[in-house]
Structures are given as structure tokens and as C-alpha cells.
Amino acid sequence: MDSFVRHIRKVEPVRVAVVCASHYGATRGIAERIAAELALAGLTVRVYDAAEPPHAEDVAGVDAFVIGSAVYMGHWLRDATTFVRRYQPTLLEHPVWLFSSGPLGTPATDAEATDILADTVPAEIIDFDSTVRPVGHRVFFGAIDPDSLSLAHRTIRRFPGAAEKIPAGDFRDWPQVEAWAREIARSLVKPAA
Numbered sequence: 637m638d639s640f641v642r643h644i645r646k647v648e649p650v651r652v653a654v655v656c657a658s659h660y661g662a663t664r665g666i667a668e669r670i671a672a673e674l675a676l677a678g679l680t681v682r683v684y685d686a687a688e689p690p691h692a693e694d695v696a697g698v699d700a701f702v703i704g705s706a707v708y709m710g711h712w713l714r715d716a717t718t719f720v721r722r723y724q725p726t727l728l729e730h731p732v733w734l735f736s737s738g739p740l741g742t743p744a745t746d747a748e749a750t751d752i753l754a755d756t757v758p759a760e761i762i763d764f765d766s767t768v769r770p771v772g773h774r775v776f777f778g779a780i781d782p783d784s785l786s787l788a789h790r791t792i793r794r795f796p797g798a799a800e801k802i803p804a805g806d807f808r809d810w811p812q813v814e815a816w817a818r819e820i821a822r823s824l825v826k827p828a829a
């Protein structure tokens with residue numbers, strides 16, 4: 637028995653913070669699905685709204701970060717950007733995955749045959765590529781319900797041609813989201829030696 641006990645090594649849980657910025661909940665839903673998949677893989681996960689980010693002492697205890705934002709007019713939401721800039725030195729020392737929830741509609745390519753997801757690179761990501769060196773950045777299709785939009789967003793949607801680019805509906809691709817989360821889990825959960 638003693639020798640058996642001696643051979644059980646203490647395995648520390650891997651703690652992941654999933655931080656997201658979401659105006660209407662679509663990105664929050666993606667963050668929660670990622671978190672659920674990571675938890676299934678045995679990781680200790682907590683989802684934070686970037687508007688109420690983890691405190692510095694909580695950040696210090698996190699092993700890996702998944703950070704995502706909805707995209708509006710080509711940009712991440714400010715709360716997500718602020719979180720990344722505030723904790724940049726810590727993020728640089730940890731594995732970080734970034735995601736964006738943006739494009740709406742079902743076609744994978746536009747009229748010029750450009751891959752819509754690959755072509756959606758929020759302005760901030762170019763900067764974060766060098767400042768936090770993420771393991772990866774993934775763009776997911778998003779969702780909008782026109783009835784819940786703010787007056788400003790409704791007005792933008794009334795610009796000529798805008799409603800076709802911002803169609804109503806939920807285009808989130810859950811199998812794609814889950815597959816990405818499993819990729820993250822695989823790289824964080826190392827098989828026992």
C-alpha cells in the first residue's frame with residue numbers, strides 16, 4: 637500500500653481564464669461553450685466578462701488564457717483590448733488563445749472568393765500578435781438579433797448595403813467552436829508520463 641501511495645504524484649489542476657467582451661451575448665455564448673469543453677477535458681475554467689475582469693491576484697494564479705471579443709466596425713470591443721493591454725506582460729509569459737466573433741451569414745467566401753473568416757482580422761490582432769504572441773487567433777461566425785440592437789447599431793445597419801453585410805440570425809458554428817476548444821485542451825493537458 638505504502639509503495640502504491642508513494643507512486644501517486646500530485647497533479648495540479650490547470651487553471652484557464654476565459655475572458656470575453658460581448659455587446660449582446662453572442663460572444664459570451666461562444667466563451668461559455670469553450671469553457672464547457674475545457675472543463676470536460678478536466679481543466680479548471682472560469683469565464684469572465686472583460687468589463688469585470690479577474691483581479692490581479694486571480695490573474696496571477698491562471699495558467700492559460702482564452703480571450704475573445706465581438707467585432708464591430710473592424711475592431712474588438714474596448715474592454716477586451718483594455719484587458720489584453722493591462723496584463724500584456726503576464727499574457728506574454730503564458731499560453732494565450734484569442735478569438736473574435738464577427739462575420740454574419742452562411743457563405744464561407746464572399747463575391748471575390750475571399751475566405752470570409754480568414755479575411756476578418758480585427759485591427760487589434762495585428763498588434764497582439766507581437767505583444768502577447770498568442771498560440772492562435774480564431775474567427776467564428778457570430779449572431780445578431782436586430783430587435784435587441786442599440787439605436788446606434790440600428791442606424792449603422794440602415795446605411796446603404798449594411799443590412800446585407802450584417803444579416804440577422806445566429807450563425808455561430810458550434811462544432812467548430814467545440815473543436816477549437818478541444819485543440820486548446822489537448823495542448824494544455826499533457827498525457828501522464
Ligand SMILES: Cc1cc2nc3c(=O)[nH]c(=O)nc-3n(C[C@H](O)[C@H](O)[C@H](O)COP(=O)(O)O)c2cc1C
Nearest residue numbers: 658659660661662663706707709710738739778779
Ligand atoms: C453595427 C454592427 C457592426 C458590425 N461590424 C462587424 C465587423 O466589422 N466585422 C465583423 O466581422 N462583424 C461585425 N458585426 C457583427 C458582430 O460582430 C456579431 O454579430 C457578433 O457576433 C456580435 O457579438 P455580441 O453579441 O457578443 O456583441 C457587426 C454587427 C453590428 C450590429
